[in-house]
Amino acid sequence: EVQVLESGGGLVQPGGSLRLSCIISAVTLNPYGVTWVRQAPGKGLEYVALISSSGESRYYANSVRGRVTISRDNSKNRVYLEMNNLRDEDTARYFCAHLRGPLVGAADYWGQGTVVTVSS
Amino acid sequence: DIQMTQSPSTLSASVGDRISITCRANINIYTSLAWYQQKPGRAPKLLIYEASTLESGVPSRFSGSGSGTEFTLTISSLQPDDFATFYCQQYATYFFDFGPGTKVDI
Numbered sequence A: 001e002v003q004v005l006e007s008g009g010g011l012v013q014p015g016g017s018l019r020l021s022c023i024i025s026a027v028t029l030n031p032y033g034v035t036w037v038r039q040a041p042g043k044g045l046e047y048v049a050l051i052s053s054s055g056e057s058r059y060y061a062n063s064v065r066g067r068v069t070i071s072r073d074n075s076k077n078r079v080y081l082e083m084n085n086l087r088d089e090d091t092a093r094y095f096c097a098h099l100r101g102p103l104v105g106a107a108d109y110w111g112q113g114t115v116v117t118v119s120s
Numbered sequence B: 001d002i003q004m005t006q007s008p009s010t011l012s013a014s015v016g017d018r019i020s021i022t023c024r025a026n027i028n029i030y031t032s033l034a035w036y037q038q039k040p041g042r043a044p045k046l047l048i049y050e051a052s053t054l055e056s057g058v059p060s061r062f063s064g065s066g067s068g069t070e071f072t073l074t075i076s077s078l079q080p081d082d083f084a085t086f087y088c089q090q091y092a093t094y095f096f097d098f099g100p101g102t103k104v105d106i
Helices: none
Strands: A003-007 A008-014 A018-025 A034-039 A043-050 A059-060 A067-071 A077-084 A094-100 A107-110 A114-118 B002-009 B009-014 B019-025 B033-038 B045-049 B062-069 B070-075 B085-090 B103-105
Touching: A003 A094, A008 A018, A008 A077, A008 B002, A018 A034, A018 A094, A018 B033, A034 B033, A043 A067, A043 A077, A043 A094, A043 B085, A043 B103, A077 A094, A107 B045, A114 B103, B002 B009, B019 B033, B019 B045, B019 B085, B033 B062
Parallel strands: A008 A114, B009 B103
Antiparallel strands: A003 A018, A018 A077, A034 A043, A034 A094, A043 A059, A067 A077, A094 A107, A094 A114, B002 B019, B019 B070, B033 B045, B033 B085, B062 B070, B085 B103
């Protein structure tokens, strides 16, 4: 059974940085894209970033572009989300999800998320 | 960004009801649309992809239809476990916009 597990969340001051990690087990990660999605408290789902199966293609939501970097290490089945210059509005649960295709596609496996709280 | 809308935003229903949720995109997204179910405190769960393909393990009472700019999720006979929030999502572009969600409650 495919499992997705995020880690790295926590409390950070505005302007601070965090690195989120996602490990996807029981599947060869290489052929599949991965996405990060976040959900602010009481709000809906918001796309954050996408990385292709090879890692060569990366895309970001306008709300985080320039402050966030997505990367992956297929040898470790891991995907990362480096977040800098964090703002109050970045407070959310961040989900990592495995895609059905190498770049685009529905997200078929999700983790339970890791919580990021930006507050002074 | 592609603008995704859903209607209704809230739907009150009873066990056994047939319900439908509509999702609209402001441009043609062909059939690059997924539906997810999310319960409080849980991760989203994929129900439908490619607008009408049922994900493995999802009960057959769920179905999806549509193409282009208008899509529908239908639950043929609502079960107690189905009360949740449902989201549509487009993946026709590299920016996977979600709809605002439809909460289905009693």
